[in-house]
Amino acid sequence: MENKAFDDIELQAGKGGASKEKSTATAVAIKGAEEQGVEHHINDGPYAGMGKDALLKYSATMKWRIARWICIVILALGWFGMLAMAITIIVTTPKCLPWWQLVTFYEIYPRSFYDSDGDGIGDLKGITAKVDYLSRIGVGAILLTSIFGSSNKDFGNDVTDFTAIDEALGTMQDFEEMVDVLHEEEIKVVLDFIPNHSSDQHPWFLNKKKSKDYYIWREKKNNWVSLYGGSAWENGTHGYYLHQYSKYQPDLNFAWPAVQEELQNALEKWFIKGVDGFNLQSMKYLYESENFTDEPKNPDFTGGGKPKQYESRIHQYTAEYGGHSQGSVHDLLRRWRKEIFDQFSTAGTYRVMMTDSDSNASVVSSYYGTVTRPEADMPQNFNLLNLGDPLGEGATTKGSDIRRWIEEWNDNMPDKKWPNFMIGNHDIRRVASRMPPGYAAAANMLLLTLPGTPICYYGDEIGMTDVEMTLETTKDIKALNDPLRWRQKTRDPARSPMQWSADPNAGFSTNKSGTWLPVNTNYINGTNVEAMEDDNNEGTLLQLFKSLNKLRRNRRGFMNNNMHFVKDTDEVVSYIRETKDKTSTRYFVAINFGAISSEEDYFDVDPSLPIQGTIIIGTDPERRKSRGGRVEMNKLQLDPGEGLVIELDDVVEVAKGSNFVYEYFKPA
Known part of the structure; x- marks a missing residue:
């Protein structure tokens, strides 16, 4: 109703x-x-x-009070559940690595990379023109050798202005455009910076009043020897000045505060320009004994003649010297880390500090500093520059030696620090010449599958070899300073122009009169980028380099600091890459650096290995195709210079009895 x-x-x-x-x-x-x-x-x-x-x-009423409590309990349980889930995700998710631990560095000698204006000399615009190439091959950061104003006696290592661009390489505008284009492609820019010395044409040295304080002077010479041979002292305005390199490169006086301030201002200027970090070179020579004590003779040195050789002395007062009253190189690095690099590091714009020293690994590792007193992020690791023959005559290397060099670095590296490896740079013969023909692929596989950050030298990705030089054509002052030993000392063979194509001058320059250093003639026979990027030319070294770089970027097993060796012999070095928690796919790497074939039983040596795996990358592309890429770990055969990256089968069940253990594997 x-x-x-x-x-x-x-x-x-x-x-x-x-x-x-x-x-x-x-x-x-x-x-x-x-x-x-x-x-x-x-x-x-x-x-x-x-x-x-x-x-x-x-x-x-009771029923409504009960209802309210039920709602409160449900909300509380939901909140605590979400909190527990968030904590679990934070704990179990792999730590986000800083950019310099994720990328492949690519060292460029700017004079030899690409000539944009046809004068026969590579330049900054040339680097800008090739950014697409750097992106294609997976480079995430470039390391430029010195680009600052220079008298070019030592091509950038003799600086006339720490805040200007070498005119032979371009202008400041060219530099700024290069940085912008590289950053658009998410490629970082790191510069070599050499604070130990300047050019004798630097305004500081030419100024009579300023030079007395900015440089190191003595009335009389002692027995110190230059790295380039001969006395480390040269007569000048205020007596004799110290030069640990050539006489054109006087050492700066780091006991004088204004010197440090000038160099700090220079670093800050480049950071403002957008530079992502610096490789601080020659740091081991910054401080010397204030008493100028004579250095003892090296009892193991057997050479002789003039000029006196650097190796004839034990350099306890001029290299890695820690007894100076004004501090040490480590004090300086800690201060620069805190006052410059950290000050210019913001979210997403970390400024990386690299250093170089050719001392042994235990000394070089001290450049890391500590967790509470950090110094360099990456003291450069030169151990793998021992691969092959130092004079570029092509020699094999024992797998056991390679393991020793890797372990030496990792064992000396402080806790929570990050390793790095390189197989070439602008001061040593190219790896493709140091090793026998065809072994460059093995060397690149080693570089890109080791833990830490790889540093590739330009041209090594296509197997460039040393260019033939004569005393008349060499331009390296280190060689010219010692004509009798020029061939052993010249660094020019590894600095020849990049080989881009089969065009004249390997596509490096249009200059009809030639290039600043000779181009290696093997570019005509296929050792060039254009030929190796051709899709019809399957299995080239450059394609292998790209594949390895992609593997390193995309597979968790390689994006960490974990590895363990399996078995090393006179021929083969082998190791497993995996995550620390062993939850991701595992990879087995085996590379034959010897002169003969090898067949080894790795299954019997390492109980964690399955009986089979699948080749995902090999230096021999045909082998990956055969039998579906499946291999037996108990009889793995490798030819000389061959390397394999094998995805290991997963352990899916373990059955244990009183006298047996059965493991069942799922094919990768």
Whole structure:
């Protein structure tokens, strides 16, 4: 039955808004309804529009209190569940690595990379023109050898202005454009910086008053020997000045505060320009004995003649010297780390510090500093520059030696620090010449599958070899300073122009008169980028380099610091790459650096290995195709110069008995 009279009167009462008035109106409505003989219902439970008193009355009942507590408990459990899930994700998710631990560095000698203006000399615009190439091969950071103003006696190592660009390489605008283009492709820019010395044409040295304080002078020479041979002292304005390199490169006086301030200002200027880090070179020579004590003879040195050789002395007062009253190189690095590099590091823009020293690994590792007193992020590791023959005559290397060099670095590296490896740079013969023909692929596989950050030298990705030089064509001052030993000392063979194509000058320059250093003629026979990028030319060294770089970037087993060796022989070095928690796919790497074929049983040596695996990358592309790429780990055969990256089968079940253990594997 309709209750229209009741509803109309209740609606009118609701417009009054006060609970008391509403209750009275309701009573009147009921009475009116009764008088009209209309059936009515009194609501004895919660109803829409109830007043405050009625609401409190009903909410205090047991069933509503229980309902509220149930809701509170559900909300609390949900909140704690989400908190637990967030903590689990934070704990189990791999730590995000900083950019310099994720990328492949690519060292460029700018004079030899690409000539944009046809003068026969590579330049900064040439680097900009080749950014697409760097991106294609997977480079994440470039390391440029010195590009600062220079008298070019030692091609950038003799600096005339620490805040300017060498005119032979371009302008400041060229530099800024290069940085912008590289950053657009997410490629970082790191510069060599050499604070130990300047050019003798630097305004500081040419200023008579300033040079007395900025450089190191003595009235008489002692027996210190230059790295380039001969006395480390040269007659000048205020007596004899110290030069640990050539006489054109006088050592700066780091005991003079203004020198450090000048160099600090220079670093800051380049950071403002967008530089992502510096490789601080020659740091081991910054401080010398204040007493200028003669250095002892090296009893193991057997050479002779003039000029006197650097190796004829034990350099305890001029290299890695820690006894100076004004501090040490480590004090300086810690200060620069804190006051410059960290100050310019912001979210997403970390400024990396690299250093170089050719001392043994235990000394070089000290350049890391400590967790609480950090210094360099990456003291450069030169151990693998021992691969092959140092004079570029092509020699094999024992797998056991390679393991020893790797372990030497890792064992000396402080806790929570990050390793790096390189197989070539601008001061040593190219790896493709140091090793026998065809072994460059093995060397690149080693570089790109080891833990830490790889540093590739330009041209090594296509197997460039040393260019033939004569005393007449060499331009290296280190060689020219010692004509009798020039062939052993020249660094020019590894600095020849990059080989881009089969065009004249290997596509490096359009200069018809030639290039600043000779181009290696093997570019005509396919040792060039264009030929190796050709899709019809399957299995080239450059394609292998790209594949290894991609593997390193995309597989968790390689994006960490973990490895363990399996078995090393005179021929083969082998190791497993995996995550620390062993939850991701595992990879087995085996490379034959010897002169003969090898067949080894790795399954019997390492109980964690399955009986089979699948080749995912090999230096011999045909082998990967054969038999679906499956190999047996108990009889793995490798030819000389061959390397394999094998994805290991997963262990899916282990059955144990009193006298047996069965492992079942799922093919990768």
